Amino acid sequence: MRALLLLTAVLPWALGLSSCSAPPKPPTVDESRKRPANTAMAVELQMCKSELQNTRILASESGRQAETTVATLQRMAAQQQAMAAPADTPATERPAEALPAANSLYTVHFGYGSTRAALPAELTAALVDEARNAPLVLLRGRTDGSKDSTAESRIARERAAAVQALLVNAGIPPARIRTTFQPVGDHVADNSQPAGQRANRRVEIEVYRALPVAMGAAPATAH
Structure with missing residues (x-):
């Protein structure tokens, strides 16, 4: 009887001890509701978002650069305009300087x-x-001489004198006529050819519109 009572008292304690020493069972998972952590669509969507953000950044930067370039060009144009015409006298109001008329040149051949x-x-x-x-x-x-000589000098001088006489006879004051001569050189054409020699035998007549600056103080005299 005593043994039965002892067994009855010990049995619940043994059962409790065995239940505490057994490991717990793992939780169960519903496999039908599982999803991959990174699907292909999610990765592609993330890449698209990144590219869109980069595009917006580049567009904004390009816009700022364009505005800076336009402003720089406008400043340069304004500076060039200011340098082209003085501020006190607009270019449209500045009178054009009259250019002196060119001298006339005649040639007499001999x-x-x-x-x-x-x-x-x-x-x-x-x-x-x-x-x-x-x-x-x-x-x-x-x-048309090729070598300096007394004869060539005389011919060159007398040719200039002949034209001077023609002008004086026509009423031109001798004081306004100046003669020079050069026996050789100053050829206007190939002096080795007959046609060139004919062109070189000449008197050039230059009619001045105004006195040269160096001669302005003293009237020209005939020689």
Whole structure:
């Protein structure tokens, strides 16, 4: 009887001890509701968001650069405009300076060894009409000579003198005529060819519109 009572008292304690020493069972999971942590669609969506953000940043930066460039160009244009015309006198109001008229140049050709000036009537009339109001008429006697000599010098001088006499006879004051001569050189064409030699035997007549600056203090005299 005593053994039965002891067994009855110990049995519940043994059962409790065995239940405490057994490990708990793992929780059960519903496999039908499981989803992958990173699906392909989620990754692609994240990439699209990143690209969109980068595009917005680049667009904003490009806009700022464009605004800066436009402002710089406008400043440069304003500076160039200010430098082109003084502020006190607009370019549209500045009077244009009148350029002096160019001198007229006539040429009289001579035969070989000749000092006789023969001008066509029309050329003579135009020359005299222009020389009548000119402050200075400059004559340059030239030859086709290839070597300096007394004969070439005489021919060049007499050719200039012949044209001077023609102008004086037409009423041009001698004080306004100046003659020069050069026996060789100053050729206008190939002096080794007959055509070039004919062109080089000449007197150049330059009709001045105004006195040269160096000659303004003293009137030109005939030589």
